[in-house]
Ligand SMILES: NC(=O)C1=CN([C@@H]2O[C@H](COP(=O)(O)OP(=O)(O)OC[C@H]3O[C@@H](n4cnc5c(N)ncnc54)[C@H](OP(=O)(O)O)[C@@H]3O)[C@@H](O)[C@H]2O)C=CC1
């Protein structure tokens with residue numbers, strides 16, 4: 033491999049030195065093992081180890097399927113190699129393969145929450161390798177074979193599939209084939225080709241090559257239209273040199289005796305061979321709009337720059353992340369195993385592979401959300417020659433591919449534990465990717481069961497349109513975009529956003545409710561310095577007024593806004609239109625998710641320096657929200673002192689607030705004043721045995737807005753916490769305000785929260 037002291041062409045942004053340092057720094061390597069149960073006390077130890085561990089041992093002996101309940105087996109995959117074909121670097125042995133295998137293991141975890149460990153086996157003998165792996169069945173839920181050279185890999189995989197009752201999947205074969213097939217489906221669509229008549233040349237007749245052409249043929253490409261090549265050139269019928277049974281199966285009648293011959297007039301080049309195997313001259317000889325997948329790693333058969341120099345009309349893909357169209361098995365293996373493990377599949381069969389390829393291809397044709405656009409540094413990709421396949425960081429991959437694979441396993445009869453509710457399964461997959469999704473999942477399910485009409489006030493903003501479209505597509509209800517219809521349609525069309533059925537556009541000026549709404553506003557504001565014409569102007573020109581009045585008048589159920597105005601300005605408008613709910617106080621509550629814990633923090637939006645009375649109200653509102661979010665509140669009234677120490681005037685408001693709550697006889701647990709560590713850590717709380725909280729606090733009432741704002745923002749930036757909110761609570765009608773930097777997915781989440789109505 034060439035030394036990379038300078039950043040390489042195509043924008044590769046590291047040197048060899050940096051790659052080594054990356055692997056060396058901190059704990060050497062890329063993964064570690066972390067316990068999932070507490071190991072802090074004597075009791076923990078007795079449960080986790082002897083004597084407690086004997087109980088699951090005996091239960092599993094009696095019923096082996098209980099291993100999925102009591103051990104990590106069901107979510108554990110081995111990445112197994114002997115290092116005989118490490119990427120395109122060749123046979124460098126098992127030890128040198130370890131960085132790649134550790135890499136695959138962490139990708140399993142990062143993208144699909146599959147726990148994985150690398151196993152490098154020091155033998156090139158096929159039987160020894162098989163024997164080594166076959167006895168590992170009790171440990172794992174699946175076996176991912178990696179970087180084993182052909183034809184050994186074919187024998188190894190097929191024997192292990194027979195011998196083991198868990199999925200055995202050679203990623204370089206099937207993972208690669210699935211991704212290439214998905215890319216090819218889309219490239220054919222873009223170039224207007226009929227897949228069945230395409231002429232394909234595959235260079236590389238090893239693990240990846242044989243599997244790629246088998247799947248390509250399964251998609252409908254005719255056998256005689258595929259020429260397979262290896263180091264000795266095209267595999268024609270009757271060729272004897274360098275053959276094996278897997279190559280022979282794909283031999284065709286052809287006069288081509290070199291890759292250059294084979295490529296003349298070909299539609300597609302599939303490269304799974306080595307760096308530099310394809311020349312610009314060969315590319316020039318291909319058919320119009322040639323499809324070139326140069327997938328050798330780490331360096332492709334030809335670079336996109338070299339192709340661009342000879343052909344402007346090519347669709348070009350590589351296996352690398354620094355060029356457009358990365359056709360790499362990372363898009364498949366994490367999610368394929370996720371789906372297979374979740375139904376306890378006995379194998380990964382053809383229908384599951386085909387389902388994965390189609391699901392992946394279909395995803396690339398969908399509009400791209402902000403999270404994916406961010407991975408493109410703001411250049412939102414659109415289905416076309418430069419975007420035929422989703423990027424590995426696309427957060428939708430898990431909920432797209434895994435359910436397709438799980439369903440295909442169920443339909444083809446290899447699922448030991450079929451999934452009953454596929455819709456909620458897809459949602460749990462999002463929660464695996466992102467803990468926030470777990471919390472939002474309940475809200476989404478509830479809203480889906482009673483869909484709402486939600487106003488997306490800033491209707492001319494593309495991220496708002498995307499959010500509206502996604503809100504409707506997810507079955508959460510109807511979306512109303514406020515804005516000029518022409519402008520909305522123009523922006524949507526330019527940005528490639530589908531304004532699907534279920535989206536309504538309202539232009540305040542043209543609406544027959546215009547006069548009525550202006551009078552409604554005037555009735556509310558006439559004694560606050562507003563004339564009718566002022567109200568008319570606000571109704572005509574300010575979408576937040578229009579949207580809020582729609583909600584106030586019952587023409588919509590809820591509203592989301594905030595993308596173009598700062599929080600306080602938007603809140604001020606909303607409060608001019610919508611009253612406080614009787615018996616409530618308007619506050620902002622932020623949900624903080626960190627290290628598996630969920631804490632509600634208030635007031636993060638409205639009260640600057642609350643009085644003791646106001647603090648007590650905030651505690652009551654926040655406790656109510658906690659219950660609406662599905663958990664029983666334990667409220668800590670926070671200060672920098674704990675139960676009078678150190679004595680300070682500043683803590684007095686908080687102490688009084690606790691006394692007020694005492695008088696009100698509220699029906700939830702609360703106590704204070706206390707410092708944050710006492711509230712959150714039972715060991716620290718143990719010093720105060722009189723404390724009335726039965727566990728660590730899950731609702732934190734801050735003494736002032738600045739403390740709330742500073743601490744939540746620090747948690748987000750330094751603590752790696754996810755913060756949802758502030759959720760606006762206490763209004764008579766539900767409105768949520770997002771921050772100006774919100775992405776479309778944030779807006780959808782807040783629209784769902786608004787539709788759910790946390791008050
Ligand atoms: N993008 C992706 O996701 C993936 C890419 N790959 C890449 O595909 C390549 C092959 O991997 P894999 O199939 O596992 O390896 P194998 O060792 O199983 O197969 C390699 C094949 O390439 C052929 N080959 C080698 N050099 C040439 C050449 N100059 N011209 C034509 N054919 C050649 C070999 O021919 P012969 O049979 O004559 O020895 C053999 O058939 C690697 O570069 C790898 O990184 C693999 C998996 C996934």
Ligand SMILES: CC(=O)C(=O)O
Nearest residue numbers: 119120204329360361
């Ligand atoms: C991506 C991969 O698995 C390979 O190149 O071998």
Ligand SMILES: [Mg+2]
Nearest residue numbers: 119178179204
């Ligand atoms: Mg590989």
